[in-house]
Amino acid sequence: MKTIKAERVIETVEDLCIKANCSLNSDIIEAISEAIKNEESPAGREALKQIKTNSEIAFFEQMPMCQDTGMTVVFAEIGQDIRIIGGDLGDAINEGVRRGYLKGYLRKSVVDDPILRTNTGDNTPAVIHYEIVAGENLKLTVAPKGFGSENMSAIKMLKPSDGLAGIKEFVVETVDKAGSNPCPPVIVGVGIGGTMEKAALIAKKALLRPIDIRNGKRHIRELEELLLKMINGLGIGPAGIGGSNTALAVNIEVYPTHIAGLPVAVNISCHATRHAEAFL
Amino acid sequence: MQKKIETPIDQDTVKRLSTGDSVLLSGIVFIARDAAHKKIAEMLDRGEPLPIDIRGQVIYYAGPCPAKPGQVIGSCGPTTSGRMDAYAPRLIKLGLAGMIGKGTRNTEVIASMKDHGAVYFCAVGGTGALLAKCIVSQEVIAFPELGTEALRKAEIKDFPVIVAIDGRGNDIYETGRLRYKKTVCDA
Numbered sequence: 001m002k003t004i005k006a007e008r009v010i011e012t013v014e015d016l017c018i019k020a021n022c023s024l025n026s027d028i029i030e031a032i033s034e035a036i037k038n039e040e041s042p043a044g045r046e047a048l049k050q051i052k053t054n055s056e057i058a059f060f061e062q063m064p065m066c067q068d069t070g071m072t073v074v075f076a077e078i079g080q081d082i083r084i085i086g087g088d089l090g091d092a093i094n095e096g097v098r099r100g101y102l103k104g105y106l107r108k109s110v111v112d113d114p115i116l117r118t119n120t121g122d123n124t125p126a127v128i129h130y131e132i133v134a135g136e137n138l139k140l141t142v143a144p145k146g147f148g149s150e151n152m153s154a155i156k157m158l159k160p161s162d163g164l165a166g167i168k169e170f171v172v173e174t175v176d177k178a179g180s181n182p183c184p185p186v187i188v189g190v191g192i193g194g195t196m197e198k199a200a201l202i203a204k205k206a207l208l209r210p211i212d213i214r215n216g217k218r219h220i221r222e223l224e225e226l227l228l229k230m231i232n233g234l235g236i237g238p239a240g241i242g243g244s245n246t247a248l249a250v251n252i253e254v255y256p257t258h259i260a261g262l263p264v265a266v267n268i269s270c271h272a273t274r275h276a277e278a279f280l
Numbered sequence: 281m282q283k284k285i286e287t288p289i290d291q292d293t294v295k296r297l298s299t300g301d302s303v304l305l306s307g308i309v310f311i312a313r314d315a316a317h318k319k320i321a322e323m324l325d326r327g328e329p330l331p332i333d334i335r336g337q338v339i340y341y342a343g344p345c346p347a348k349p350g351q352v353i354g355s356c357g358p359t360t361s362g363r364m365d366a367y368a369p370r371l372i373k374l375g376l377a378g379m380i381g382k383g384t385r386n387t388e389v390i391a392s393m394k395d396h397g398a399v400y401f402c403a404v405g406g407t408g409a410l411l412a413k414c415i416v417s418q419e420v421i422a423f424p425e426l427g428t429e430a431l432r433k434a435e436i437k438d439f440p441v442i443v444a445i446d447g448r449g450n451d452i453y454e455t456g457r458l459r460y461k462k463t464v465c466d467a
Contacts, residue, residue, distance in 0.1 A: 066355060108428070242459050
């Protein structure tokens with residue numbers, strides 16, 4: 001059985017917090033460059049250019065691309081043949097977040113109680129999703145999530161009879177209502193199927209997939225492409241001031257569901273869709 | 281064509297600005313978001329004087345990252361303005377002349393802007409590193425206990441914004457998307 005020291009988890013999460021917040025992934029930078037070329041609105045083009053320049057400043061100066069450095073979402077895929085020694089895994093992840101947000105001069109945006117709302121001062125606790133998988137690797141993904149876009153997300157328990165038309169209507173309506181708030185051009189994560197919480201979780205996971213990779217299932221890939229066209233027809237545009245690039249991608253994940261249900265979750269993310277991963 | 285505007289803003293300037301204008305703003309702005317607005321509203325409720333004379337001033341809705349050594353301020357882009365809609369009309373009535381943020385405003389805010397003469401600028405959301413470069417100095421002037429949400433006085437230089445809603449109530453979030461709206465057949 002492979003052993004991994006908790007201290008290594010701490011150091012890894014610390015690094016991933018800084019990396020995710022300061023370095024926009026290449027798939028998104030390429031999509032923004034493409035959008036600059038095809039954007040119909042002059043003001044929209046200017047907004048996209050600012051977004052691109054911003055990502056360059058963030059990378060070269062190692063400063064966060066957005067001041068909302070998010071609530072830290074961590075996916076831990078734990079090989080079943082691993083043992084963590086020298087501390088609790090959850091504590092180690094949170095310690096990594098604490099150190100990363102301090103060392104990286106990242107904003108602390110977490111309050112300890114949703115009603116009383118006192119800032120915890122170190123951006124902990126993280127939202128941690130654990131999954132036990134085969135093998136002896138520990139895969140850690142840090143995905144800081146800003147709330148300008150998180151607040152615009154939605155979930156709906158559709159009826160099976162609502163079908164594909166109901167799914168399209170709900171996804172497009174959610175992005176339409178979000179308008180300028182989630183910092184368009186956005187990336188739309190959609191989870192279809194499972195139970196209520198499963199749909200929400202796979203919608204979040206859909207945002208981790210590079211946006212130049214489409215779903216492997218043909219009918220889902222076609223739905224991703226159609227929804228992207230419909231969303232870009234809304235006219236919201238970069239920064240929400242009107243234009244032809246409202247979304248850079250629609251990423252959909254699906255899961256088997258119940259004979260009586262069709263859960264659909266839409267997790268909207270801004271152009272700063274941040275995630276960094278490491279294998280231990 | 282970019283207009284260069286200096287803060288504070290007088291009524292002639294408010295009248296000169298039209299929705300869609302690209303503007304480089306320079307001068308003093310006050311940085312405040314949710315928690316600082318709540319505190320200000322509570323002070324007004326108690327009849328206390330505000331920490332700043334708000335007449336002609338501009339508030340920037342933002343909560344910056346901490347500054348690294350050698351930086352004036354950390355990343356500092358706009359936050360969603362709609363969360364401040366509950367507070368804005370009261371401040372506009374007291375003379376607030378400009379707001380910088382991102383996203384739509386409600387009808388009460390827009391009506392108040394028309395009644396008292398104020399303009400709403402938008403900056404591009406998610407460009408906090410770029411916008412931080414346009415902030416030349418800043419200090420916390422009230423509510424330091426709020427951390428990133430403290431009230432700050434900042435000097436900006438050539439800070440890029442667009443007039444999103446002008447003093448006549450023209451709203452780019454309405455007009456802009458209509459111009460580029462297309463019907464996509466969902467075959």
